[in-house]
Amino acid sequence: MKTKLVLSIIAMTCLLSSNAIAGSNTVAVKTLTKTSQSWDGTPLPAYPQGKPEITLLDIHIPAGTELPLHLHPVINAGVVLSGELHVTKQTGEQLILKSGEPIVELVNQWHKGKAVGKEDVRIIVFYAGEQGKDITVKKH
Structure with a gap:
């Protein structure tokens, strides 16, 4: 059940950024990513066993930040809607994302980004x- 809910929400998120043609009666769905690994190849962990909570954020990062x-x-x-985002691991390994590109974090x-x-x-x-x-933990 959790997996179906997660997949449904991901599909809806993809539809928000899909390239449906304005004024057309055609719905377009484009798979941006489908994987069981994060962007560096690390296998994703199992879903939590507690009560699931889905969070969908629209994040704005000012240029240069x-x-x-x-x-x-x-x-x-996530999916980058605009701009260019560089994500860097502590090891220095980096992922460069541009508008329209997905990331499995x-x-x-x-x-850091x-x-x-x-x-x-x-x-x-x-x-x-x-x-x-928490969904994010900052290093002190």
């Missing part, structure tokens, strides 16, 4: 979490 080092203890995925790995270039970054991110638990 670098996010603090953080991790996500839950599975999450790292789970339980420290990383930076809005590179002159355009602000806007990214929609879906988190499959557990009620009462």
Whole structure:
């Protein structure tokens, strides 16, 4: 049941950013990603056993802004709607994302993001979490 709910929400998120033609009666669905690994190849963990809580965020990062080092203890995925985002692991490994590109984020790995270039970054991110638990933890 959890898997069906998660897949339904991901499909709805993809529809929000799909390339349906304005004024057309045709619905277009484009699979942006389908994987069981994060962007660095690490296998995704099992879903939490507690009460599921879905969070869908529309994140705006001003151009030139670098996010603090953080991790996500839950599975999450997103789509960059505008701008260019560089995601960097503590090891220095980096992923460069541009408008329209998806990301399956790292789970339980420290990383940071930076809005590179002159355009602000806007990214929609879906988190499959557990009620009462954090979806992001900042490193102090």
